[in-house]
Amino acid sequence: xxxxxxxxxxxxxxxxxxxxxxxxxxxxxxxxxxxxxxxxxxxxxxxxxxxxxxxxxxxxxxxxxxxxxxxxxxxxxxxxxxxxxxxxxxxxxxxxxxxxxxxxxxxxxxxxxxxxxxxxxxxxxxxxxxxxxxxxxxxxxxxxxxxxxxxxxxxxxxxxxxxxxxxxxxxxxxxxxxxxxxxxxxxxxxxxxxxxxxxxxxxxxxxxxxxxxxxxxxx
Amino acid sequence: xxxxxxxxxxxxxxxxxxxxxxxxxxxxxxxxxxxxxxxxxxxxxxxxxxxxxxxxxxxxxxxxxxxxxxxxxxxxxxxxxxxxxxxxxxxxxxxxxxxxxxxxxxxxxxxxxxxxxxxxxxxxxxxxxxxxxxxxxxxxxxxxxxxxxxxxxxxxxxxxxxxxxxxxxxxxxxxxxxxxxxxxxxxxxxxxxxxxxxxxxxxxxxxxxxxxxxxxxxxxxxxxxxxxxxxxxxxxxxxxxxxxxxxxxxxxxxxxxxxxxxxxxxxxxxxxxxxxxxxxxxxxxxxxxxxxxxxxxxxxxxxxxxxxxxxx
Numbered sequence: 001x002x003x004x005x006x007x008x009x010x011x012x013x014x015x016x017x018x019x020x021x022x023x024x025x026x027x028x029x030x031x032x033x034x035x036x037x038x039x040x041x042x043x044x045x046x047x048x049x050x051x052x053x054x055x056x057x058x059x060x061x062x063x064x065x066x067x068x069x070x071x072x073x074x075x076x077x078x079x080x081x082x083x084x085x086x087x088x089x090x091x092x093x094x095x096x097x098x099x100x101x102x103x104x105x106x107x108x109x110x111x112x113x114x115x116x117x118x119x120x121x122x123x124x125x126x127x128x129x130x131x132x133x134x135x136x137x138x139x140x141x142x143x144x145x146x147x148x149x150x151x152x153x154x155x156x157x158x159x160x161x162x163x164x165x166x167x168x169x170x171x172x173x174x175x176x177x178x179x180x181x182x183x184x185x186x187x188x189x190x191x192x193x194x195x196x197x198x199x200x201x202x203x204x205x206x207x208x209x210x211x212x213x214x215x216x217x218x219x
Numbered sequence: 220x221x222x223x224x225x226x227x228x229x230x231x232x233x234x235x236x237x238x239x240x241x242x243x244x245x246x247x248x249x250x251x252x253x254x255x256x257x258x259x260x261x262x263x264x265x266x267x268x269x270x271x272x273x274x275x276x277x278x279x280x281x282x283x284x285x286x287x288x289x290x291x292x293x294x295x296x297x298x299x300x301x302x303x304x305x306x307x308x309x310x311x312x313x314x315x316x317x318x319x320x321x322x323x324x325x326x327x328x329x330x331x332x333x334x335x336x337x338x339x340x341x342x343x344x345x346x347x348x349x350x351x352x353x354x355x356x357x358x359x360x361x362x363x364x365x366x367x368x369x370x371x372x373x374x375x376x377x378x379x380x381x382x383x384x385x386x387x388x389x390x391x392x393x394x395x396x397x398x399x400x401x402x403x404x405x406x407x408x409x410x411x412x413x414x415x416x417x418x419x420x421x422x423x424x425x426x427x428x429x430x431x432x433x434x435x436x437x438x439x440x441x442x443x444x445x446x447x448x449x450x451x452x453x454x455x456x457x458x459x460x461x462x463x464x465x466x467x468x469x470x471x472x473x474x475x476x477x478x479x480x481x482x483x484x485x486x487x488x489x490x491x492x493x494x495x496x497x498x499x500x501x502x503x504x505x506x507x508x509x510x511x512x513x514x515x516x517x518x519x520x521x522x523x524x525x526x527x528x529x530x531x
Contacts, residue, residue: 051432072437079435089430093241097233103434111235119233131233150434 001027001158001189002048007057009043018043019213021057025158025191030184032200033193035210041193042086044210045160048191049083050074062157079107082151082188084161088143090135096122096146097131103154114153121149125179126172140167148176152183159183161192165199177202239431239444240424250416250449250515254456255463257409258511261402262464262504268398269500275391279384286361286379288349293374301372302347308371309349312364314357321348409511410518417449417522428527442523446516453515461508468496468504 002025009018018040025031025048033041046052047059050066059066061077069077082103090099098105100122104114122131125145135143144167151159159180165173177199184190191208194200200207207218288305292298306320321329326345353359365377421428424445431441472495478484496504 049433072439075432075435075437075440078432081435083433085433089426089433091427091430094237095233098235098237101235102239102430105235105239106431106434106436106440115233122233 001025001029001062003058003060004047005058005060007047007054007059009040009047009052010055016055017213018047018054018210018215021215023208023215023217025189027157027189028184028187029206030181030190030203031192031206031208033191033208033210034195034200037195039210040213041210042162044215045083045162045191045193048158048160049081050077079103079154080157082154082156082159084144084147084151084159084164086162086166088135088147090138090143090146090150092135095132095134096127096138096142099135099146100149100153102150107154118149118153121153122146125149125176141169141172144168145172145176148179152179152188155183155186156188159188159190161190163194163196164192165194165196170198173199174202238448240427240448250413250420250452251456251459253412253416254409254453254511254515255460257405257412258457258460258508259464260460261405261507261511262461263467264398264401264405265504265507266464266468266496266500268395269496269503271394272391273497275387275394279387280355284353284355286351286353286359286364286377288351288368288375288377289346290349290372290375291346292344296372296374298347301374302349304371305368305375306349308367309351309364312360312367314354314359315351316354317352319350319352321350323347406511406514409514413449413453413515413518414522417445417519418526420449421445421523421526438524438527441527442520445523446520449519450512450516453512453519454509456515457508457512460511461504465501465504468501472496 004021004023007018007021008016010016021044033044035041043052047054048061050061053067062080064073064077066074066077090096091102094102097118101111101114101118104118105111119128119131122128125148127142127145127149130138130142133142135146138146144164148161148164151161161180164180165176168176173196180190180192181203192199209216209218288309290298290302290305302320306318309315309318326347329348330345359379361377361379368375368377428441431444475484475495
């Protein structure tokens with residue numbers, strides 16, 4: 001599903017922050033991406049999400065060499081990827097329901113075909129009472145859950161999550177991990193970037209460790 | 220994904236009610252005001268050009284459809300007989316439909332504003348005027364007419380107002396050209412203002428654009444969402460500006476009709492004609508407002524794609 005070969009990344013003329021990354025993410029797989037702060041986890045997630053281009057090497061996503069793709073084709077590929085960012089990126093003028101339903105809206109689907117699904121997921125992540133609330137009045141944990149719900153609602157083939165349990169209590173953290181596991185069981189490849197050792201210890205999965213720009217994989 | 224079996228009732232309020240691009244966050248009022256002012260200025264310019272060109276063509280057709288013959292008093296010649304001879308000579312000329320010699324009394328009336336009443340023309344060397352109406356579109360042989368007139372009365376001269384018509388035509392053309400120049404400047408200023416407003420709006424909405432990219436929206440989808448918004452703003456501005464200009468022309472027309480018959484009104488009408496836009500003029504103003512709204516939308520779309528290329 002994802003193949004990196006000798007990928008390197010630098011910002012401008014600065015030092016290379018990711019070096020010689022070569023790995024594969026198989027379909028239906030589950031992995032944690034970890035490493036110290038500043039190791040390049042977020043940059044690697046952005047490479048996987050195609051919002052950054054590598055300065056060298058080959059990135060192949062869903063069987064396509066991304067260096068050959070135009071903007072429209074990249075937008076089409078992104079519809080197959082869900083992403084949860086540390087800063088949530090919810091739209092403040094839209095309710096929680098509307099934020100979570102946004103991927104379907106962008107796909108041009110009729111609201112009646114997904115409304116039930118969005119409401120069920122919001123209830124499942126504990127936002128059943130906050131569906132009509134605007135993000136500025138949500139707590140950090142609620143925003144995080146809304147961002148996760150938006151990333152998984154369209155059942156992407158690849159889910160990228162950057163510190164998805166950073167703002168929630170351990171109980172809710174376990175519940176969210178269960179959501180990711182359920183999603184993985186239904187066919188989505190999942191990559192969770194986290195510092196949280198406790199979270200990683202709760203599920204036996206492949207660990208990708210970034211250290212000094214290089215990647216070490218523990219199967 | 221199994222989310223459990225507990226499925227409570229769907230709440231009534233959870234619906235997609237918000238637009239993807241928030242209306243309030245774009246400097247909408249400022250853009251509507253800019254487009255309205257630009258449309259108003261463009262409409263005033265177009266209306267003024269239409270009025271001037273209609274009045275000028277009215278004057279031109281009036282002036283070009285008549286010629287004036289002046290018979291000057293000359294020692295040893297009978298002015299009344301010369302006037303009659305010239306009148307007869309012109310009547311026989313093809314293309315002339317009506318000949319009206321001004322009698323002594325009528326000539327005195329013409330001079331009354333300057334010389335007062337009770338004037339005796341016998342004491343003054345005042346020339347006699349003959350006005351001849353030319354059939355519209357008929358090719359009048361002015362050279363032949365001139366030679367016939369001077370044959371019967373060497374003290375007579377013919378004025379076909381050609382120099383006056385030419386001067387008026389060049390003045391009208393200059394006014395129209397100036398109007399087109401002002402219109403071009405207004406349209407350029409509109410495009411520049413709209414481009415800046417679009418850039419500002421896109422900068423303010425950059426987080427929305429980024430989120431839309433995250434959920435897989437392409438540039439075309441995003442641009443269309445913003446484009447609709449700008450088209451709506453452009454139409455609002457166009458309707459306000461164009462409507463205000465039309466109201467102003469309508470109001471001016473009413474004022475002109477209130478004053479008609481008064482000395483001021485007559486003077487005004489003599490100078491500027493009827494000061495009324497025809498239905499086609501109002502239609503042109505409405506069309507212009509739509510064109511400016513379209514230009515607003517086009518300029519914003521162009522800027523949108525340029526800005527979207529920078530945001531990824």
